[in-house]
Amino acid sequence: MTKYAIRLALALKSRWEEVQEHAAEDRGDISITTIIIWVAAVAGALAIAGTIGIVVTKYNGKLSGI
Secondary structure (H helix, E strand, O other), rough: OOHHHHHHHHHHHHHHHHHHHHHHHHOOOOOOOHHHHHHHHHHHHHHHHHHHHHHHHHHHOOHHHO
């Protein structure tokens, strides 16, 4: 039984090292394009939410019958 436990431990360690090497290769920096897209998306969402908020506030009494 001990022989199998040692083999299993060595196999798991070897596989874990392979996974760590692969993960290190896949790492990359976030490009400036990605940051620009995220900033534009958040700004657009805030603008839409703000516009909806202003319209609801302005027509609050008139929208109660909907």
